[in-house]
Amino acid sequence: MITLGSQGKNTFLEAVNTKSGANVLDCYQCGKCVSTCPVSQYMDFPPRVMMQMIKLGLKNECYMANAHWYCLTCSACSGRCPREIDIPAVMEAVRHLAIEENHVNDSTKVKEMRKFHEIFLSMIKKYGRNYELRMMAEFNIRTRNLFKDMHLAPKALLKGKIPLGVKPLKSAKAIKRMYEIAEKLEKKK
Amino acid sequence: MKKLTYFPGCSAHGTSEEFDSTLKLVLKTLEVELEDIPDWNCCGATSAHVMTENLAYALPMRNLVLAEKLSNTTMGIACASCYQRMKVTKVHMDENPELAKRINTTVVEEGTYKGSVDVKSMLQYAYEDIGLETIKSKVTKPLTGLKVACYYGCLLTRPKDITQFDSPEYPVSMDQICEALGATATEFDYKTECCGASFSISNTEVVENLSGQILAMAKESGAHAIVVACPLCQSNLDMRQPDIEKKQGITYDIPVFYFTQLMALAFGYPIDQLKFPKHIVPVEGALANIGKVVPVPEKVKKPIKAVEAESEVK
């Protein structure tokens, strides 16, 4: 059971609204987003429920949810939302806040997805561009699932789908610098 | 001769090389000269905005700033994902000069962001700037007989206020281009459903489920092939197709073409330049339909009239 009324001002709602630029209070729970969302069946709390939880100020429950990790940012929901709420932005705001406060869902699936993004970003930091083979390899190593997609590898490699090397950017330094400044900006807020 | 700044995107040298090379063939015929952005970088794709806000703007911002140094006013982007990141960044920066100033500090050595370059996907460029008439005029080998389901994915027409192109629910630009090439576009209701996109590697289960639904609907619509304008969609629908078939126990055998491949084909380029061997699902079966005389479809029953309906009822 959740007890309401004792936590005072709903600062979580305010934080999500500020960060996303949307107003979660606009949501009137019609559920159009849920049936629009291609991955709502995988989410523990579908978008509509997430919105209500934000309204109720259930910060920890929202942070620990996997919904915002499953959100594909396909924008189908916001395109159909009768109240024109930018739901992907709300999901993203919750995710960023969860990362900032280091309070993240620790299920294997979420961990894997998060790992993937981290590897991807480190690839770009290193090479300036995506190095697909290396990334897939590293992902498999780091998620301890060496043989994932291995049946596809010979075909893909043979057909030249995935190149064996990548030409790093001439100005790779520029990218590193960008990463550093961006990180500082992130902290400044 | 038109000129266009070109952003190929990382996958152009990898998974979607056939998109890149056929795009170049097609634009040669259409007399468009491409100018690459020197030393472009990755747009950050989904990962950047999933994890952080600033980097998700900074990476595309660098490309935009570099593109502004070239003389063209439009930048064409092959990859739908790159296109969306770039366009989102551009729209947000133009709307919010303060944010633009802040993000600009990350790429201050490259230059100052001005917002002078328009960002378009290659599909949008072909539809709006080249036009159906011009495309039609270049067709030497019409694709008559080929029935295609045009799949747009999430990124090309959504969100509407960012992309400002075609309908977010039932777009028709690619359908019209395919029809201009002589092919028949089927009535396909999953045009803009998501294929699973960035979960390609990290959450294959989702991709197989979503892409599976799209394949099923494409088959249902009677299409011989799916046409796309996005490398991620292509790889999800093509590369994962055997797995999906295994999982669902259904044989789809639907090749997934880039629209530029079909354009090049219709423009008369020899088949060996179109990189069909790169496809996982063989294309020959679908292409065999070209030139076949399609039987005229049975006239759909007329809409109800008082009398007809009455006889049905009684």
Next chain:
Amino acid sequence: MEAEVKDQLVSIEKPGLIAPPNWEPVIMGILCNWCSYAGSDLTGTSRIQYPPNIRIIRVPCSSRVDPWFLIKSLQTTADGVLVSGCHPGDCHYISGNYYARRRFLVTKKLLNFVGFHENRIQFSWVSAAEGPKFARVVNKVTEDIKKLGPLHLYKKENFEK
């Protein structure tokens, strides 16, 4: 240039004029009958207290307020004027308060130009339901004008009074 002219003219306010002991400003409140006057009545029925400096004149609509009234008030009896009408869009006479607002701004500019401090002439929207708001407005206006000091030279008998 403009600023200079302003600086010279502002001296009409006679900032050096010392307020007589126990000086209280007089404020002329011109209220429209349908919203602000009704609102001020509600302040009364709700027993909300406000400073006793305001003298209220009832007019049918804020658009009835002739600039002349403001000038005459400042010239003769009042240290400040408050004009109050219905909220935009709520005018009992469809559009009167819009005319009033425009006319008021011009008048205010003129009075400001000839040297009256802008706070001497104030405008507000108070609806018939906004009793507390009327009290707030009067509080603010009174405070503003107290800060500005008297506008008129006081006769000796006024001191005695």
Next chain:
Amino acid sequence: MARVGVFICFCGANIADYVDVPQVVEEVKRIKEVKYAVEYKYMCSDPGQGMIRDAIVQHKLTSIVVAACSPRMHEKTFRKALSDAGMNPYLLEVANIREHSSWVHQKDKKAATAKAMDLCRMAVAKSIANEQLHEISVPVTKRALVIGGGIAGIQAALDIADARIQVVLVEKSPSIGGKMAQLDETFPTLDCSQCILTPKMVDVASHPYIELIPYAEVLELEGFVGNYKVKIKKKASYVNSKTCTGCGTCWQKCPVKVPNEYNLGLDKRKAIYTPFPQAVPNKPVIDAEHCTMLTKGKCGICAKVCDKGSIDYTMQDEIIEREIGAVVVATGYDMWDPKPYEEYGVGRFKDIITSLEFERMVSANGPTNGVPVRPSDGKVPKNVVFIKCVGSRDEAKGIEYCSKICCMYTTKHTILLHHKVHDSHAYVFYMDIRAAGKGYEEFVKKAQVDTAATYLRGRVSKIYKKGDKLMVRGEDAQIGQVVEVEADLVVLATAVSAPKDNPDLARLLGISYDKYGYLSEAHPKLRPVETAKAGIFLAGCTQAPKDIPETVSQASACAAKVCGLFAGDTMKKDPMVSTISNEYCSGCQNCVKVCPYGAIITDEVPVGHGSRELRTVAKINEGVCQGCGSCVAICRSMAINLAGFTDPQIINEIVSI
């Protein structure tokens, strides 16, 4: 020399506790015009009023000041006391020393007393400049115009006419009846719409006090309450309605087929037609857009077969002018076009229809003889999905507001579906069920329990085709799962929207409309049928979406208002109106521009006495003037004054303290 009497009230303790009343009396007596001043416990009481009456006579007073509560409270009471004493009631002024002094300065008796003195001085000063005023009487034309012949217009017209007042009823289509004539059965009682409506339609046609002008529209309205003049354009019907018997031979023989508006294009009508069999008047009109005789000069069959010779291809539009005293606007509503719902495939899938189309299908005189069918193949549907709030409560694609009637008519549709197709099943996607009304909730229960309609709480997100079925996808929030319904037919409960011509009509009538296009009432609670313009009233959905009972109530309320307005031969009006002095008027016409009521017109007067040369001056129609005073303030030459609030009165007030 003015002789003012001042009467200061204690109001029990309300004033006396916080204001030193005797001191105020003493102070007031020092004003030289004040000849009499007195205090009393309750001035508004009978003895108090008696004191005023006596003093007027005894002291030959010329004006009266009562210092008491707000004039908004007792001004009328004291005015009456004055007239009882034979004095012009407008010589009264009220000093508001309760709301404006004793009640708001309870902590400072001295200041409150001083303020009360000032307020009395101001009132005395003003009263000195008061003039005798007399109520204005305005003649009334006892004839009402009703615009729109739907159920609202019909009800208003009948109620007014039954009070033996002439009514002119203007309807834009060839027959009255409106949307209600298109309905099958009505919620929540399921009585047949036609059965309850058509008798009323016939009554309208045969009523001696109603002049029915169908196929016509209002072009112009000028004048003011009680004295309007209306110009009506009667479109050419090409059929002489006097000789036509409505036998129907012409439309049976007409070869031109046109989509039938009455059945929303589900079937065809002819180019010469009556909208529906029970039309009133039951005389055909020729659709000039489609008739080949009128467009190409070929055919002429209807003229040949008409043995009365009633067809006249040369007929022209006719302008009709009527003098009227009041207007009832009852232009109804439009059904919202669901085209923006691309995710539903509106326009692509034939088996998606709107509720009104469904209504026509299940109607016994509809295009399918009362059985719902799939437009694509004519088959009778088994699974029917009803989607509510299509366009309503949707800021993104439709309209912000709730259309009010959709919950109930959809409930009705599920029941009608069950009646017509027994083995069918209704699925209803809803957001909320709004069933506030007599018998409404019970009706919903009937649908949910008796006919076992499945209610799913959620907005539908997508409809796609699978084989010949439509797959309808939405969330059922109650089980927290996404569901897909295999539907044969989908019915969209489209929103009620304001008639698209409403803004034009509002401009023409000089009334206001809201951001949706609904006409605005004078006050949302207390004056819901009046507009801000005197003598113009609103009935039915033209003001906001509403159901039939509410519409009929509002129409009858309009009728009561019209009858009230016409109760006497003349109308009494407050004398607080603007007056203009020709002598001072420079003819700049600024007042004409600022007058919100169009009460000021221009006039020509001789330049001087006996001069033949004319100059323009402004002229105020005191029947129209509402007394706001905008013109007084704008007048550069001070030629205008507002009775009761003249410049001298207000200036006196200002300088008196």
